[in-house]
Amino acid sequence: MTVRTVGVEEEFLLVDPATGRPRAVGQAVLAVSAADGPDDDLTAELHREQVETGTKPCHTLHELGAELRSTRATAAGAAADVGVALAPLATSPLAVEPTLSPSSRYEEMARRFGRTVSEELTCGCHVHVAIDSAEEGVAVLDRIRPWLAPLIALSANSPFWLGEDSGYASFRSQVWQRWPSAGPYGPFGSAGAYRTFVDSVLGTATVLDEGMLYLDARLSRQHPTVEVRVADVCREPDDAVLIAALTRALVQTAVDGWQAGDEPDPVRTEVLRLAAWQAGRSGMDGDLLDPSGWRPAPATDVVRRLVEHVRPALEEAGDLDTVHDLIATVLARGTGARRQREVRERTGTLAAVVRDASHPAP
Template sequence: MGVEEELLLVDPTTGAPAPRAAQVLRAAAVREENDPAPATEEGGSLGHELQKSQVETDTPPEATLEGLESSLRAWRERTRASALEVGARVLATGTSPLEGRTGHLRTPRFDAMAARYGLTMAEQLTCGCHVHVDVEDDEEGVAVLDRIRVWLPSLLAISANSPWVNGVDTAYESYRSQMMIRWPSSGPTPVFGSVKAYRAHVDAMLATEVLLDEGMVYSDARVSAQHPTVEVRAADVCLDVRDTVLVAALSRALVETASREWREGRPVPTAEVPVLRLATWQAGRYGLTGNLVCPTSCVPRSARAVIDGLLEHVDDALGTYGDREAVHAGVDRLFTTGTGSARQRELLAGSDPAAVVSHLARITSGEEE
């Protein structure tokens, strides 16, 4: 499994988004030239994203949670150090807590997106966490998509880390999830049943010419066009790197469980797309603080009951990878201390922006947990 993290660059004094991605990437390139870190020698990268105040890291494929956490921390540190050189701080937050627009990165593709999607593009300053999990081929990948779709709102609830947008408490635990559904291709997918049906679905979307290209199929999970993986895209970027590891571990366990069910000929959960949209909205609104929609019965249950159901569902896979103890401890920690959203709300209530930015930056870099 490998993880992509989108990270926000902010001004260290005002806390507003800082359009310094190009400078950060140049500083990182110089640092790598002069002193290559183990993380870059083994793979992974730091690159640009949609907006000038964003960058994206991706880890190399990792087999263990310990290896993944080490890689995530190394890439966050490389990003932090490079940003510091150009007068910026790095925040792992799903949306910008404080107001400010910085404009999109000027590339032909992003310029075309800006012209077509207008305000949706201009306001799309969101940061997600995407987990890639190996599959043998597209047949296995599509079978996995059909079976994990009902559980993806639970991953959103666990990762919720975007309560504030432009200085406003949105009342949502993940307002990023609300901003994402403004894209015409976002959200849950139907049951496909075969690679042929999956390709027909994507081709029909592209034939409308509403989307620029296949890269704009922003569904909650998809078969990667670049790698032999299923890409799970439902989560906010997590403030605490330990939560990122938890999301990745659960994503891998969901993929493994789905693959086993497919090979055993077990039936696919049949929740309809409109119900999954409602489940996603509920997860984004309340995170772990209220009820979630149960993936099996499609009725409300407490967040703890739904997440415990997720743990039970993937228990064998967690045992196979040796992740059971770490995942259960991570879930217990979240229900005790709260998600990233809970910590952001606590910090942002009545504090001055500079202090908040400094605090969030320390949590992002692992200086404070």
């Protein structure tokens, strides 16, 4: 079997090294990066207080880990040249009024969606896994739906919002649901049905374009990939490697099931929304909904069932031992959300939370 390539896009905050507050310097960071040479891996985002990186397609988890560290280092270096730090936090712990990046598209989004845009300073981790065709990709979309919520729990890295503890491990996942085209989706059945769905969404004139199809997973418009979009940006690059490894294994498991004639789980979209909410609420520190019966179970048990679900794909890719090690690390030290709360408890300040996560460290 040829192992599918996997790539990761990460969004980051640009913060003041002293105060921890986001700074609207995204364009300056991009200019510094461009002056050092063309770099398609560092791009603008919706707000000037953030930038996005992207890895190359990778065959191995070792290669992906090196790519993630390299892209983070490049972005952090450009940020440091403008006097700010790069913060892998999925929401800003400190209150902020984001500044729109210069773009006619973003300006139209702001006009159409109001406060949803003006408050949407969130940072996600998007995983791209190679597919052979749109038909195969839609078969994947239909079959990975039950297992996306545990990826939210494993990546949870956004407990604070507007200067307060939100009560959620991933409040980014809550804020993201404000978009009318975001969240869990129903099964499509075929590439033709998926295209009909996309055309129907565009026909409503609610969203601007296909780029605003913010489903938890979708067919990429620019690459021959399935793009899974549920995870928070991870504080640790190894956690992003874990999310990517599990995502690739989910894709391969879904293709294997499709080719074997297995039907997708018919779970209703409304139940998936409940599963996603629960994952964002408690992260790895409480119960998740177990796809085997959609009843609460300890998060650690649900993640172990996820690994068992994709075990053959992990073994074929040579990823099983690495995934076991990475999960053990997350369970031992906790998610980014737990780390943020521990720093807040120890120091009493949210600025310290941001500094603790920033690259380079102040």
